[in-house]
Amino acid sequence: MPIIELKGVEKHVLKDINLTVRDREIFCLVGPNGSGKTTLLNIIAGLTDYKGDVLLDGVNVNPLPPHKRGVGYLLQDLALFPHLTVAQNIAYGLKVRRYPEEVIKRRVNELMDALHITKLKDLYPDKLSGGEKQRVAIARALAPFQRILLLDEPTSSLDAQAAKYVRTEIRSLLKSMEITAIFVMHDLFAAEEVADRIGILYNGKIEQVSDPKDIIFHPESERVSEFVGMPNILSCDETTVLATGLIQLKTGNMTIVLPYEGTNVKKIAIPPQDIYISRTKPPGPTLNRYTGTIIGIVPVGSVVRIKLNVEGNTLVTELSREAFNEMDLSVGQRVYVIIKLRRIQYKE
Amino acid sequence: MMSLKRVTILLSFCIFSIYALLILSLFYFFSGESLLSILLSERTLYSIKLSLFAATAATIFSLIFAIPAAYGLSRYQFFGKEMIDTILELPMIVSPVALGAMVLIFFNNPVGLFLQKKGVQFVFTVYGVLLAQFITTVGIAVRLIKAVMDSIPVRYEEAARTLGASPLQSFFTVTLPLSKNGIIAASILTWAKALGEFGATITIAGSMAMKTETIPIAIFMRLSTADIEGTVILVLILVFLGLGTLYTVRVLSGRRGIYMG
Numbered sequence: 001m002p003i004i005e006l007k008g009v010e011k012h013v014l015k016d017i018n019l020t021v022r023d024r025e026i027f028c029l030v031g032p033n034g035s036g037k038t039t040l041l042n043i044i045a046g047l048t049d050y051k052g053d054v055l056l057d058g059v060n061v062n063p064l065p066p067h068k069r070g071v072g073y074l075l076q077d078l079a080l081f082p083h084l085t086v087a088q089n090i091a092y093g094l095k096v097r098r099y100p101e102e103v104i105k106r107r108v109n110e111l112m113d114a115l116h117i118t119k120l121k122d123l124y125p126d127k128l129s130g131g132e133k134q135r136v137a138i139a140r141a142l143a144p145f146q147r148i149l150l151l152d153e154p155t156s157s158l159d160a161q162a163a164k165y166v167r168t169e170i171r172s173l174l175k176s177m178e179i180t181a182i183f184v185m186h187d188l189f190a191a192e193e194v195a196d197r198i199g200i201l202y203n204g205k206i207e208q209v210s211d212p213k214d215i216i217f218h219p220e221s222e223r224v225s226e227f228v229g230m231p232n233i234l235s236c237d238e239t240t241v242l243a244t245g246l247i248q249l250k251t252g253n254m255t256i257v258l259p260y261e262g263t264n265v266k267k268i269a270i271p272p273q274d275i276y277i278s279r280t281k282p283p284g285p286t287l288n289r290y291t292g293t294i295i296g297i298v299p300v301g302s303v304v305r306i307k308l309n310v311e312g313n314t315l316v317t318e319l320s321r322e323a324f325n326e327m328d329l330s331v332g333q334r335v336y337v338i339i340k341l342r343r344i345q346y347k348e
Numbered sequence: 349m350m351s352l353k354r355v356t357i358l359l360s361f362c363i364f365s366i367y368a369l370l371i372l373s374l375f376y377f378f379s380g381e382s383l384l385s386i387l388l389s390e391r392t393l394y395s396i397k398l399s400l401f402a403a404t405a406a407t408i409f410s411l412i413f414a415i416p417a418a419y420g421l422s423r424y425q426f427f428g429k430e431m432i433d434t435i436l437e438l439p440m441i442v443s444p445v446a447l448g449a450m451v452l453i454f455f456n457n458p459v460g461l462f463l464q465k466k467g468v469q470f471v472f473t474v475y476g477v478l479l480a481q482f483i484t485t486v487g488i489a490v491r492l493i494k495a496v497m498d499s500i501p502v503r504y505e506e507a508a509r510t511l512g513a514s515p516l517q518s519f520f521t522v523t524l525p526l527s528k529n530g531i532i533a534a535s536i537l538t539w540a541k542a543l544g545e546f547g548a549t550i551t552i553a554g555s556m557a558m559k560t561e562t563i564p565i566a567i568f569m570r571l572s573t574a575d576i577e578g579t580v581i582l583v584l585i586l587v588f589l590g591l592g593t594l595y596t597v598r599v600l601s602g603r604r605g606i607y608m609g
Contacts, residue, residue, distance in 0.1 A: 045510050066509035067517075073510035079503040083525045093511030096521065144512050 003180045004044065004148060009052035011039055013204035017052070021182060026174055028183045028191035028212075031201035032227065037184040038076065040201070041150045044182070045073045056148060067096075072146040076153045076184075078137040080125040086136050087112070087121040093144035111139040114173060130157045134166060142177065149174065149181045155190070167194050188215065188228055189343055200224050216269050216345050231316040232270040239265050252312035257287055258341060262348050269345040275317040276338040277306065279327060288339045294331050297324075310337050371587060377580045386581045391557050392566065396585065398477065399562045403542035406481035407489075410538050414489035415531065419519065421490070422497035423505075436487040444484055448551025451483060476553030477560050481542040489538045496530025497523065536594055543590050563589070 004021035013036040021027045029037050042048040044056075046066040054061050061069050072093075080089050087108055094104040112118040115135040125133060134154065141149060154170065155163035171194045174181050185191045191198050192212040199209040200223075207227075208220045217233060219225035238250040241263055249256045249265055256268070282289065292315070296307035304324040308315045315337070319327070329335070350358075386392055420426075421433060439447055454460045455471050470476040500523060508518035524531075546564035553560035555569055563586045570578040 047506050047509070065515075066506070067512050067514050071510060073507070075503060075507055075510075077503055079501070079507040081504060081507070081522060081526075092508070092513075092521070096508070096511065096513040096517050140511065 003057055004182065005053075005055040005058075006040075006044070007053040007055070009040070009043055009050055009054065011043060011048065011050040012036065014039055014043075014050075015204045017204075017206060019199065019206060019209070021180060022196075024175075024178050024180055025196045026171060026181050026183065026194055028185055028195035028198045029201055030185050030188050030191045030198055030227075032186060035201045036204045037186075037201055038152055041073065041152055041182065041184055044148075045069065045071050045150055047073075070146050070148065072141040072144065072149040074137055074141040074149065074151040074154050076156065078133050080128075080133055080137055080140070082125050085122050085124055086117060086128070089125070089136055090139045090143050092140065097144055107143055107145075108139075111143055115139050115169075131162050131166065134158065138170060138173070142173070142179070147178075147180060149179050150184075151181060152184045153186065154183070163190065164193065170194065189345075192216075192345075200227060202227060213345070213347050217267055217347050229271060231272060232275065234268050234270070234313060236265050236267060239263060254290065254311045254313055256339060258344060258346075260346060262346065264348055265346050267347040269347075270315070270339060271343050272305065272316045272318040274340040274342055274344070275308075275315055276340065277308070277317055277319075277327075277329075278336045278338070279329075279333075281336055282338060288341070290337045290339075292335060292337045294329060294333045294335060297329065297331060308335070308337060371584075374580045374583055377576045378584075379577045379581075382577045383581055386578055387585065391561070392582070392585070394558050395561050395563050395566045395582075396589065398474065398560075399543055399564075399586075400589070402474070402477045402481055402562060403539050403545075405478055406485055406542040407535055407539040409478070409482050410486040410489040410542075411493075411531070411535060413486055414493050414534070414538075415524075418490050418493035418497055419523065422494050423502065436491050439484045439487045444480075444545065444547030444549075445551055446547075447484060448480055448548035451479065451548070451552050471552060472554045472556065472560065474553070474560060477549050477562060480548035480552045481545045484545050484548050485538045485542050488541060489534055492534035492537060493527065493531055496527045496534070499530075500526045532597075536597055540590055540594060544586070 003023045003025075004019070004027075006017050006019040009017040009019075013034065017040065029040065031037050039048065043050045044054055046054075046061065046064060046069050056069060056071065081092065084092065090108045090111055091104050094107060099107075108121075109118070112121055115138060117132065117135050117139065120128060120132055120136070125136070128136065134157070138154065141151075151170070155166050158166060167190060183191065183194060188198070195212050197209060198212050198215050200207045200215065202223045208215060208224045210218070210220075215224065216228055219228055225231075234251040234254075236249045236251050240248040240250075242248050242257065245259055245261055247258055247260045247263070247265065249258065249268065251268070258268075277292075290310050292308040292310035294306055295309050295314070296305075298305045298307070299321070303318045303320055306317050306319060306324075306329065308317065317337075421429060442450075452471065455464055464470060468475050470479050504522050504526065505518045508522045509515070513521060544564055545562075546568065549560075549562055550565050550568070555561055555565045557566075557569075561569070563582055567579055567582045567586065570582060
C-alpha cells in the first residue's frame with residue numbers, strides 16, 4: 001500500500017507533481033538546485049500551502065497542520081534548539097506529545113545509543129561538531145515514533161567520507177525502524193547508496209522514477225541523461241574474474257580491469273570527469289590506459305566536452321575551458337586516455 | 349592616529365562622564381539634614397511607592413499586550429500590518445504631554461465619558477497614572493520585542509511543528525525561551541521609561557499629593573516652588589531607584605545565565 005501519495009501538487013516551480021512512495025521504502029528525490037525539492041518536502045510536512053492533494057496512509061491530509069500529519073522532518077539546516085541540551089532536543093517531540101516520562105527516557109537513551117551520541121547528552125548544540133549535530137537532528141526526528149520521515153540533504157554539511165558513513169547508518173536505522181522516508185539530495189551517486197527508488201526532479205517536474213541503476217543506464221529523457229551526466233555507457237562482451245574482487249571486462253577492443261565482487265557485468269557507466277586525456281605518454285603502469293582519437297569538441301557552459309574514439313568505443317570526457325586552451329587540442333588529434341575507477345557504475 | 353578601539357571606548361566614557369557630571373553636580377545643593385526629613389516624609393514615601401507600583405504594573409500590562417502582538421507582527425502577514433507597525437512609533441513621535449492631552453480629550457468625548465461612568469475613572473486617579481505609563485510604553489515594548497522575535501529563525505518553530513508541537517506549544521517552548529534575553533532587556537527599558545514618565549502622567553492624572561504624585565511629578569512640584577534642596581533629594585532618590593534596580597536586574601540576569609550566547 002502506498003504510504004505517501006501526491007496528486008497534482010503545485011507550488012511555485014513545482015508543476016502537477018504525481019508521486020507514490022511505497023510503505024517502508026526509502027525514496028530519494030534528486031535534482032539540481034532550484035528544482036523544487038525542498039518545497040516538495042515542505043508541502044508533505046504541511047509547512048507551506050499548495051494546490052493538489054497529499055495523501056498519507058490513504059488519508060487526505062490537506063486540511064491537517066504540520067503537528068497533526070505525523071511526518072518527521074530533518075531540515076537541511078537541522079534547526080537544533082539552541083536553548084536545549086542534546087537529550088532535551090531528542091526528547092522534545094515526545095514531551096509535546098505528552099508521552100510518559102519513562103517512555104521518553106527509554107526512547108531518548110535508545111536513540112542516543114543507536115547514533116553513538118550518549119556522551120553528548122548534556123551538551124548544548126553550539127558545542128557540537130557538524131557531524132554530531134547531524135546525528136542529534138536524526139535522533140530528534142526519529143524520536144516521536146513517526147512512520148514517515150523527510151530528510152532534506154541530511155549529509156550536505158559533512159565531508160565526503162563522513163557523509164557516506166552517515167548515509168549508510170541512516171539507511172540501516174530507517175530499515176530497522178520500518179520507516180518510510182523521502183531523502184532529498186542533489187548528488188545522484190550519494191542517492192544510489194541509500195535509495196530503494198530514485199526520482200529525478202528537474203525544473204519542478206518529475207522526469208523519471210525508477211530503480212537507481214535504471215536512472216543511470218536507462219535515462220528516459222534527455223534532461224535525465226544530462227543530469228545523470230553518464231554518456232559513457234559501455235556494454236561488456238566478456239567478464240573474466242582475475243582474483244577475488246578483481247575482474248577484467250572486454251568492451252569492443254578495450255580491456256578494463258576493475259575491482260568488483262560480481263562475476264557477470266553487462267554494462268558499465270563511466271562519468272566523463274573520470275576519463276583523463278594527455279598529449280604526452282603518462283608515466284606509470286599501462287593498466288586502463290589507451291590511445292584514442294579526438295572526433296568532436298563541443299563547448300558546454302564552463303566546460304568543453306571532448307568526444308573520443310578509443311579502440312572502437314566512443315567515450316566522452318570533460319575539460320575546463322582553461323585546461324582545454326592550455327592543451328591546444330583539435331579534432332583528429334591522437335591522445336593518451338586514462339580511465340580512473342572512482343565512480344564507475346556497474347549493471348549485472 | 350587613534351585606533352578604532354580607543355576612539356569607541358573614549359566616546360563611551362565621554363557619554364558616561366556627561367551623566368556622571370550631572371549626577372555629581374546635584375551634590376552642590378545637597379543637604380544632609382533635608383535628606384532624612386524629605387526621604388522619610390509620608391508624602392515622599394507615598395510617591396516612591398506609587399512610582400514603583402505604577403512602573404511595575406504598567407510594565408506587566410505592556411508585556412501582556414506586547415509579547416503576543418510582537419509575535420503576530422513578526423510572524424504573520426495580514427491586512428493593516430504596516431499601519432499597526434507605523435502607529436507603534438506614536439509615543440516617540442508626539443511628546444508625552446501631547447499623548448496625555450489626547451487621552452484627556454478622549455475621556456471628554458461621549459465614548460470616553462461613557463467608559464469612565466460605566467467602567468474605571470481614569471482622569472485624576474491612580475488608574476490614570478497607570479494608563480499614562482501604559483500608553484507611553486506599550487508601543488516601545490512591542491517594537492523592542494518584535495525586533496527580538498524577527499531575529500529568531502522561523503525554522504526552529506517549523507522544526508517544533510514537525511515534531512508534534514501545536515502553534516501554541518512551539519511559541520511557549522521554542523520562541524519564548526529563545527526571546528528571553530530580548531524580553532528581559534525590553535522589560536528593563538519599559539520599566540525605566542515608565543518610572544521616569546512625567547508629561548502624560550501629569551496631564552491625565554494631575555499632581556495631587558498623596559494621590560497621583562509620582563516622583564517625577566514631585567520633582568516638578570518642588571522645582572516650581574524653587575525648593576532646590578528638595579528637588580535635589582528627590583532627583584537622587586529617582587536616580588538611585590532607577591539605576592539601582594536596573595543594575596541589580598542586569599547582574600542577577602547575568603549570574604543566572606539568562607543571557608545566552
